[in-house]
Amino acid sequence: MDTEIITLPVIPTRGLVVYPLSTTQYDVSSKKAVIALTESIKKDQRVFMPATINVLEDEELESNLTKIGTVAEIKQAIRISDSEIRIIVEGLFRANTIRYTETESFMEAEVQEAELTNTDDNITISALKQAVKIAFVKNVQILPQYLRLSNDTVTMIRSCEDAGTLCDLVAEHAIVNLNYKMDILNELDIEKRLNMLLEYLNEEFIILNTEHDIGEKVKASMDENQREYYLKERLKAINDELGENMLGDSDLAEELDKYTEKVDELQLSEENEQKLKKEIEKLSKLPSISQEAGIIRSYLDACLALPWNTSTIDETDIAKIRNKLDSDHYGMKEVKERIIEAIAVKQLCKEKNNQMILCLAGPPGVGKTSIAKSIAEALGKSYARVALGGVHDESEIRGHRRTYLGAMQGRIMYAMTQAKTNNPLILLDEIDKLGNDFRGDPTSALLEVLDSEQNFSFYDHYIDMPFDLSQVLFVTTANNLSSIPAPLRDRMDIIELSSYTSEEKLNIAKKHLIKKQLKKNGLTSKNFKITDSALVDLIENYTREAGVRTLERYIAKLMRKAAVKIVSGEEKSVRISVKNIEDFLGARKFNRDEMNDKDEVGLATGLAWTAVGGVTLPVEVAVTSGSGKLILTGSLGDVMKESAQAAFTCVRTRAETLGIEKDFYKIYDFHIHVPEGATPKDGPSAGITIATAITSALTGRAVRRDIAMTGEITLRGRVLPIGGLKEKSLAAYRLGIRTVIIPKDNVPNLEEIDDTVKNEVKFVPVSTIDEVLDTALCSKKQTGKKHAKKEPKTEVLETRI
Structure with a gap:
């Protein structure tokens, strides 16, 4: 019964045959094949993979493709360059080609599953299976250095009972000649396929055995001082004996010579040089089309591309560096001064361990990333950027171990390859957005990278050799320092960039x-x-x-x-x-008159810090007759709720001093609300703001509209210090507020505030709530605003915290 005809994208294989039930790695490089691969991934990830008959001709000519190919499923696709993709495919079944069709950008084929004949076991087929297994085992045991098969592969083949599958497995792992491999794929009669395979195994044994004997003779005739010419002489002897290149790789000797020459040019340590030369020697003994040969080539290319001993001469003229930084960025005095200091110190101290690792912390849009690039240009350094946002896998930093397909170097080593020098500036962007899960903790992996006591011998799992990062200028960026683990934060020189005025x-x-x-x-x-x-x-x-x-x-x-x-x-x-x-x-989105146009009872302005800078937040207080309930709304966090309760109790303890009825908390209900209720709010700096608003509502004394405040409060009325004063003061300045109440303990932080803000804003340091109320509340009471015991009246007031 005929099987279904299906249409699939075509990816021809050059120098390789894909068999059913096998997992194969292949590098797709032709433009049409890459597009066909893309189309396959969009659909059902199945492709048709015929073999190329003549590897020297165009692999996309219909006449150069085998009639029978393999329908395969894409298991993994990794881009290894701009024009090349490495895929891992699993063969599904043989298929006959009915028709090839050229679309505008790639080739398709109408194929039908090939019908196998002589599939039932009989005495002849059983005998042939046994003979194939014996021949295969003989080849493996006598010539293991050429086949290089794992014990698992040998065991799997010896235990295989299906004749068709046995042929495919043996052909894939034990047959070197490409034409022989294609013959096995094209043969649909199982008995004929077994006979053909048995004949090819015997021929391969003779060829490999002869090659082994030639190699032994060449080695015996060479002096120990001439061992480096062994690979070249060995290949030459094979070609002379057989009259052809059985490996199908005429330029292998030239490739090996180039690798050896590049290793010598790098002038590596003796240990590293010997390691790379061992990999080159291993490559020389492998068929060029084998998976392991491709893995070794990728490894050698990655190692040789690293700038082991290539450096640039840094700019040392401080005046030129300062002019360049000033021309690229306005402000950022602290960052620029830190760079100038580092250059000056480097000229006086030549020790290698004098490494500078900067962390630029601040809200988005203040120029953290752009200043890093400007620093690289000013110093004459190469520049590479590593985006860390969303990275969860530790191997992204340390590299993957070369124990599986698709392994590659980590992002740090890749950045060094991009920079092409061993003393570049590497920007680690968004270091606060690293994550961790079952694949490891990347922040812990960065500890070695950013530690000057360790990174002179940084160990990438893929490169498998120590690499010196001590000459690299690392610059990291972060929006929120609190999300960076303390051990990692401790290794960086943190420079905080605040909001712009x-x-x-x-x-x-x-x-x-x-x-x-x-x-x-x-x-x-x-x-x-x-x-x-x-x-x-x-x-x-x-x-x-x-x-x-x-x-x-x-x-x-x-x-x-x-x-x-x-x-x-x-x-x-x-x-x-x-x-x-x-x-x-269009119409203006914000107005400078957002600040209240008059003083009102219960209205206080607080200041808050966020990851994008300082902000002001309104707070509403409603006082109604009731039984002393305290209601808190506005999506407040636990810390702000506790601050509100502490502020309320603090006001109760001062009721008599403030001229408030002693039992006010028994006859009124209090509702404290921060508008924009959908936005979560939390933080330990709203205490004095809430206390001021409550006091204002109870006493009838209005809060001055031109005053903002920040500070936490204790039950005894003490004002505690807060963080983020620089950002909070900018928020008040932008709103037009020119007086800010701050905790007395925060006076040293005023040095961090921009001169423009300090010249325009008056800072009032306080240590108790009494000082806050004396400064913030108007002296006169507004008519009808004080809550009397007999005639309580509701007031709804807006407060910015």
Whole structure:
């Protein structure tokens, strides 16, 4: 009964035959075959793999492909270069070719499963099976150095009872001649296939045995000082004896010589050099089409591509370095000074262990990645970037062990190969976003990379030799330092980059962003202009961010709209000002009047830190007649809930001092709410803000609208220090607030704050809640706002924390 006709993409094999039920590795390099592979992966991952009859001719000519091929399933595909993909396939069944079809970009074939004959066991077939096994075992036992089969493979073949499968297994592992392999694949009669295989095994034995004898004679005739010529003489003797190249690899000797020459040029340590030469010697004894030969070639290529002794001369002129950094980036004084310091120290101290490992921490968009590239250019170093976001596998850092197909070097060694020097700048981007699971912990693997006491002999599992990373300048970036394990954080020199002020954003836009976008959008300074006041308007009323990414997108949007006007002939040049910016961008998204326009009872402004910079958050307090319930809403975390309870108790202890009824907590209910309830909020810095809002609501004294505050509170009214003061002060500055209450213990942190902010914002250090209330609350009570015992009244108030 005829089987179903199916249409499959065609991947011809050159120098290789794929058999049913076998797992084979093959490198796909031709353009059509790569496209056919892609089409197969999109569908059912099945391909038709005929063998190429003449390896010197075009493998995609129909006349050069075998009539019978193997339908195989793609198990794994790994891209090893821009034009080459390594695949692992499992053969499914033989198939007859009915018709080849050329599409626009690849070849397809209509195939039908081949019908085998003489499949039933009988006396003849049983005898042939036994003879094939005996011949196979004889070849393996007498010439193990040529076949190099594992014990598992030999056991599997000896225990195989199916005649067809036995032929395929023996042909795959014990037959070297490519034409013989194709004959076995094309033969559908099982009895004839067994006879053919038995004849080929005997011929192979004679050939391999003769080759073995020749090799022994050549070795005996050579002096010990001439052993390096052994491979070349051995191949020459084989060709002279047989009159042809049985391995089908005429340039193998030349390839081995090139490998040996490259190893000598690298001037490696004696141990490393001997290791690579052993791999070259192993390659010389393997058939070029074997899987192990391909693995050894990949390993040698990876090792020889590493910059073992290639370095660049770093720039040492401090003035040039400073000018380059200043021209590329505005601000970032601490980063630039740290680089200048490192160059100065390096000129005075020549010791190798003086390695600098920087970690640039800050919100997105503040220039962490771009400054790293600028540092490399300023120092004259090669540059390579390693993206660590989402990496979970430890082998991505240390490399894979060469115990399975698809093993490769780790990202660190790959970056060194890209850099082509042993003293580059390597950027480890998003180090705080590394993960860990059952495949290992990449952060632990990085401990060796970033430790100057260990990385002079970094050990990659794939390279399997120590490599010196002590001359590398490592720069890492992170948004959130708290997610980096302490041992890893301890190995880095951390420089925190805070949010930009409006003045900094204005300068960055004028010096960098506008020039960059003019070039990208095909405009010039003659046909597109934007005024400084329009830029300030854009910064204040269209973007509210820590960095400048959104600002750059809006500048690009303005230029695209200007390009439309210029190309359509409406305008010859476009000038953006405060008056016409809404015509291009629409209504303003933010307003500077977000700060309340008057002092209100219960309204306090708090400050909070986030991974993208400082922010202000509103808090609402409602006081109603009731029985003393305290309700907390607004998606508050456990820490903020505890802060609210502590603030409430603190106010109770000061009721008499503040002029509040002694039993107010028995006759009123209190509802504390932070708006934008869908957004989670947590952190130990809202205590004094909540206490101020509660006190204001109970006393009727309004909170000054131009004051923001941050600090935690104790039950006794002590104000505790907080973190993130730099970011929080910037948030207050952006909102237009010019007085900020901070814990007294945070006064030393004022040195970190930008001069622009310090000149505009007054910082009031406090140590108790009494000082906070004296500063934040107005002296007069608003009429009807104080909650009397007899006539309680509800007030709903908004507070920014």
